[in-house]
Amino acid sequence: MILDTSKYIGKCECGRVHELRTKLVVCEYGALNSFDRYMEECGLTGFRTVIYDTNTYNLPSMVHVKADQEIVLEAQGLHSEKGLIEDMMKKLRRKPDFIVAVGAGTLMDFGRYSAYQLGIPFVAVPTLVSSDGFTANICSIVIDGHKKSIPMIAPSAVICDMNIIEGAPHFLTVSGMQDILSKYISIADWKIAHLVSGEYFCPMVCSMAQEALDTMVKCAYEMRDGKPVEFEAMAYAQMLSGLTMQILNHSRAASGAEHLIAHLVEMKPKGFENAHGMHGECVGVGTVICAEEYHRLAEMERVEVKPFKPLDEAWVRDVFGDLAEGIFKECENDVLSSFDEHSIQEHWQEIREIIAGIPSAEELTELFKAIGAKYCLEDLGVDESLKGFALDASMAIRNRLTLNRMRRLMVL
């Protein structure tokens, strides 16, 4: 599959003019054999520096593309940290005309960050697709001990060679699937927020996210039925989802209430001290929890609303400890105070219809079990009784309008 991204750019029905740095996305078997041709098509010429780590360099299925300089980083202990990336940059023989990064998330951050610093393009060669970050323009790196998501340049091209990607361990493939299946919730959250508060909404970007979801749903059910996994389609769905983030400059279409539950695993508030799991696994569990709660809400034929109240300070301090100040700052201008709560009441039937498009928690659980995916809090090392707490705490960590957050305006 070759994705020419030019169809997504330009003046849009949403009123904005959309731009994309990523010109070409290739998801094909043997794609690396035609690497030079793809680079030419994208106008990427001149001194080419290719970076690997010792794992990706030595993969049996790896095709080492032509390079003017190759840098192979020691995989052991490699993580996305500013200092480590700057060390890597000292190894550059000269300023390259572009950088090619071969690997997964960490290597991508090395490519993205250094290319940004040097003001040159970069090309992503993913070796696995366990999340949708490859085509995004956000980079999560550690700066002075703190993990920060900072805007960064997106790749000019993404070349996925399925000979390499299909060799990834099963749990990573499944984790990548769950990251996309979460769009059941994130798309619903975006539509509901638009209805209720008039938040910006782009039908084209939403349909891209929906296409990514539909593609991945098909792949997941094929996997459940024991059919061969369509890696090309899976990678395509990941790339498409990443492009929605690049177009919007944020993750609205790709990340809703379910992703916030996953962020609790990273933040480790009260009760989550021993939480662990891959990004997609945590997101998958978040998807099941949100599906259950959203369907429970949709059972109500009418909803009573109450006026906005800021988060309870003592509760935030108790739950988040040292992280409490960050939460207060994030929720300073709480999005729940930006619209009339009666709007939820007025749009309740439409909201119920949107929720009806989300599979039930039972359906999702059954699918996740069948494909060997994680599906409950216990799978993440968290007590099952903390489901309600997970919903309450996760909505506090980001000032994004989700149906889960709107529960604070409902009489339940």
Ligand SMILES: [Zn+2]
């Ligand atoms: Zn648009």
Ligand SMILES: [Zn+2]
């Ligand atoms: Zn994600």
